[in-house]
Structure formats: structure tokens, C-alpha cells
Amino acid sequence: MNVTTPASGPVERRAATIVMACLGVFVAYLPVTTVAVSLPALQAALNASTAQLSWVQDAFVLPMAAFILTAGVFGDVHGRKKVFQAGLLFSAAGAVTALCAHSVETVWAGQALAGVGAAALLPTTLALISHAVPDHRERGKFIGIWATCLTAALAVGPLLAGVIVQHFSWRWIYLPTVPVALLTVAAATRQLADSRAPHGRRLDWPGQLTATLAVTALVYGVIEGGASSFTDVKVMVALFTAVVAGAGFVLAERRSDSPMLDLTLFRSPALTATTLVATTSFLALIGFFFVLSLYFGMVQQLDTMQAAWRLLMVTGASLLAGGPAGRLMHRISPRVMITGGLLVVTAALFALTGLAAGTSFGSAAWRLALLGLGMGFVMTAMTATAVASVPYHLAGMAAAGNNAFRQVGGALGPAVLGALLTSRALDALPGHLTGAGVTGAAQERIVTTAQTDGLGAVADLDLGARTGPTMGALGDSFLDGMRLCLITAGSLTLLAALVAVVLLRAPRQQRTLRAAGHTTAGKSSAAQGV
Numbered sequence: 001m002n003v004t005t006p007a008s009g010p011v012e013r014r015a016a017t018i019v020m021a022c023l024g025v026f027v028a029y030l031p032v033t034t035v036a037v038s039l040p041a042l043q044a045a046l047n048a049s050t051a052q053l054s055w056v057q058d059a060f061v062l063p064m065a066a067f068i069l070t071a072g073v074f075g076d077v078h079g080r081k082k083v084f085q086a087g088l089l090f091s092a093a094g095a096v097t098a099l100c101a102h103s104v105e106t107v108w109a110g111q112a113l114a115g116v117g118a119a120a121l122l123p124t125t126l127a128l129i130s131h132a133v134p135d136h137r138e139r140g141k142f143i144g145i146w147a148t149c150l151t152a153a154l155a156v157g158p159l160l161a162g163v164i165v166q167h168f169s170w171r172w173i174y175l176p177t178v179p180v181a182l183l184t185v186a187a188a189t190r191q192l193a194d195s196r197a198p199h200g201r202r203l204d205w206p207g208q209l210t211a212t213l214a215v216t217a218l219v220y221g222v223i224e225g226g227a228s229s230f231t232d233v234k235v236m237v238a239l240f241t242a243v244v245a246g247a248g249f250v251l252a253e254r255r256s257d258s259p260m261l262d263l264t265l266f267r268s269p270a271l272t273a274t275t276l277v278a279t280t281s282f283l284a285l286i287g288f289f290f291v292l293s294l295y296f297g298m299v300q301q302l303d304t305m306q307a308a309w310r311l312l313m314v315t316g317a318s319l320l321a322g323g324p325a326g327r328l329m330h331r332i333s334p335r336v337m338i339t340g341g342l343l344v345v346t347a348a349l350f351a352l353t354g355l356a357a358g359t360s361f362g363s364a365a366w367r368l369a370l371l372g373l374g375m376g377f378v379m380t381a382m383t384a385t386a387v388a389s390v391p392y393h394l395a396g397m398a399a400a401g402n403n404a405f406r407q408v409g410g411a412l413g414p415a416v417l418g419a420l421l422t423s424r425a426l427d428a429l430p431g432h433l434t435g436a437g438v439t440g441a442a443q444e445r446i447v448t449t450a451q452t453d454g455l456g457a458v459a460d461l462d463l464g465a466r467t468g469p470t471m472g473a474l475g476d477s478f479l480d481g482m483r484l485c486l487i488t489a490g491s492l493t494l495l496a497a498l499v500a501v502v503l504l505r506a507p508r509q510q511r512t513l514r515a516a517g518h519t520t521a522g523k524s525s526a527a528q529g530v
Contacts, residue, residue, distance in 0.1 A: 016191040017132040018142050021125040022149040023184045024084060027091050027177055028118035028125075029150050031060055031111070033157030033315060034173050036289050037307050040297025040456075041170040048104045049454030050294075054223050054418040057290060058411050059108040062219055063115030064122070065407035066212040069260040072123035072400045073203055080124045080131070081194035087120025088181040088188075095177040110174065117181075123400055131195040147380065151322055155315035162308030170304075204260045206252035211260070214245035215408055222415040261401045268398075270334070273503035274386040275402050277338060279409035280496040281345070281378060284489035287413025288349065289314075291421055291485045298456060299357050299475045310361065313368035314375070321376025335504040337381040342497035344374030349490035353483045357475045385504070417485040425455055425481035432473035438466050446470055 035042075039053050048056070075083040091114050098110025129142050161173045221230075221238035229235070253259040266272050289311070296307035325337065348371035355364060386402040429450060433443045442463065449457050455478060463470050 024125040028121040029153035037158040059111035060115040061411040067119035071120040084124040090117030092181040095174040099174040158308035158311040162305030165304035202258040210249035218242035269503040278406035282409035284492040286410040287417030290414040314372040317369040317372030318376040325380035334385040341377030421481035425477040428480040429477040436469035
């Protein structure tokens, strides 16, 4: 096998590598908020239910979570340049598929292809930077730039979608990904140096298959259980399959000579803490974005551009906080930064329970900015802590594992909070309709439509003089569901803060753990992603 060592080539080649890695992560994350802010427009155009909208986001996040570890191994074995270019091509193919969609199922297919592309891009972009900048002290600066590009994609997405949906069809939100991805592929052909892991690795097919089955079955069971009932046979089978496949993954990794994820890494309390924090916080935050987008569209009746400015309060504040957070990491312990950031996020989520149908932009903006500020500090410190908690030669696998669990949490977010939203809103709807004076056959028709076709389908009913009171009752029911989601999300981030307090160790203890780890044999190497 042709194995390369850390790059020591021209400064120009290193700069080109870093630029392309940043473009790659930008392409990978652009669909996240671009699609999130466009969900109301997509729902109206395709008559999609809340459960179907959950799958729009999860169709992207699921492949990312399921294949990110394997993509890192493919890059280590076959060359990171090839996997990087393949990821860009998958992203472009997914965008073209969704761009041509006339059904929600086709959107799912496009999102899934883009998710596979993101799974390939996330580990390889960071691995390319690690290869190009072997000095770990200097590398931190460039990883910070990489993380800034990731956050920038989240910040630009809503505004880009707002402008497009305001003037064109919602489908065109997928167009910008295509030229950026294809031009980067062409540039990488000439400018990007290939690299592989300095230690031999092999593909772990048993681990890959069991991990994919476990994640897919779990998210499917949660979404379908929320949409119908958790006692349905198909839901119980899916959840049982997830448990069995999860156990199979653990057994496969313990027995493998070249595992995707060495489970002994989790003997580090700091890695365990950051993994739990990543999973629970992303479940809460990605799920909240899903609910918030529907609130802007269904309750406040905002257009996509107006919703985009509100979401920018979150992503923009997170982007602004990332720089100072990176500089403070050398002065403040990870325990303080992560715990403090999570407490700020928790406070913001509970403050958002005060949102109402008529809440102004200014009243919502400070709460959303507070949420983004806390996120910026948590995300910056979380990845660095995960990588620093294990021996250097295992740092890539630790980062990739942390990111995989983060994406699992992100996939579960819309599923869990979407199920809670729908369940609570449907339970509250008859009472709010009665309070609005809508009773009898009209109420039964409205409730049946909401249960069968989703809350958004009520707006398409011809209710005559009852339209105003019905939409008011529907908005109040949605707010009841959203408050339950916010309380749940806030409780999860508070739990994550408690985990950080208990498990994150002092810097001296972490150095002792890493020093001890250097005396043991490692099973893998090379950075695989954050």
C-alpha cells in the first residue's frame, strides 16, 4: 500500500488544500439550514405531513451518521482525495435529484444522496488539513477556520433559501450546491495532494452493516411511532431491530482487528462526556430548528425570508462566538466552557417558551441570539476536548466517533420533537376549537384531517366563516406542542451540562490519561472528522 507521511510540500499546495477542505465542509453543511427554513414552502407545495417533513431532514442526517466512520476508513485505505471528490459528486447528485423533485419521496432520495456526500466530506476534509499541517499547534488555527466555514454554511443557508423561495420555486434552493461542488472537484484534480493513513487499516463491514441498521431502525421507529402509535407492530419491530443491531455493532467492534470505532476509547471520561453531550445537545438543537421553522410558517405566517432573518440570529451569533471561544480554550478549562455554554443554551430554550403567535422579531431575536451564543462555545470546545482526550494516534477515530454520535442525535431530533409536537398539538386541538366556538361536525372534520394528513392540511380546508377561529385554535394547539418540545430540549441540554460537570476532568488528569495511553497499542490513526 502506498502510504504517505505528513505533508511538507510548498506553502501554495498547503493553502490550496485548506481552501478546498473549507469548501468541502461548506458544501456538506449548506443543506442543513437551507432546507430547514424552506420546510413550510415544501410542505405547502407537496402536501407533506409532519412525519414526512421529519424524514426530509432525517433522510440527510441518517446517511451522514451511518457512513461517516466508514468514509474515514475508506479515505485512510484508498486515499482521501478520492473520497473527498466522491463526496462532492454525491452532494451534487443529491442536489440535482431534489431540484427535479415533484414528490416528497424524490426529495428524500436527493437528501439521502447529499447525506452520503456529507458523510464522505466531513472526515476527509479534516484529515486533509491534518495531513497538510503536521504541527498540532499550527493545525489548531486551520481547524478553527474549517469550523468557521462549517458555521458559515449554517448562517448563509437561511438567507440564501429566503431569497430563492421569495422569487423562485423552493426547488431552486438546491441549485447553489451544484456549481460549488463541481468546481471544487475540478480544482481538486489538479491542486489537491492525496494522502493515506500511516498505519494499515481495513474496512469493517460487520461494524458498518450493524451500525447502519441500528441507526436507521431507531429513527424510523421513533418517527413512525410518533406519527401513529408506538404499539404498532412495525414500530415495535423497528425498535427491537435497533436494539439487536446496536448490540451486534458492539460485539463486531470488540472482535474486529481493525474496528471502525475502538470502544476502548470510551474509557476516557472526557471522550464519554463529549460524546454524550454531542448526542443530547444535537438531538435538542436540530429538533428545535425543525419545530421553529414550522412555527414561523404555520403560526406566524412568515415568508421564507422573514424566517431566515430570525434563524440568522442563532447561526450568526454562533459564528461570532466561535472565534473568541477558540482563543479562550487555552485559558479556560473545557469543563467550564462546555458546561457554561450548555447552561446558556438551556436558559435560551426555556426563555423561548414565551413565544406566542404575535411575538415580534425584536422579542424573539435576543432569545435566539442567546441560543446561538451558547452553541458557539459548546461546539468549539466539544470537538477539541474529544480529540485531546485520547492518545494522538487515536485522535482521528475519537473525533469521527464523536461526530457520528452527534449526527445520530441530530437525526433523532426532528423525529423525537416532531412526534412530541404532533402528539401534544392533536391532543390540545379539540379543546382549543371548542373554545373558539368550532364544534360538532366541523370540529370532527378538522380534527380528522389533522390526524390523517397533518396539522398543515387544516389550512387547505374550506371552512367559510370558521376559517379565522379554526386557524387561531390550530396556532394555539401548535404553541402547546412547541412549548413541550422546548421544555424537553431544555431539559436535555441541562442533562448534558450535568454530564459535562461530572465526567470532564481537569487538564492535568487529561494529560495523565493521554500519557498512559501512549504506552498501549493503538488500532487506528489519521484524523477522520469532527
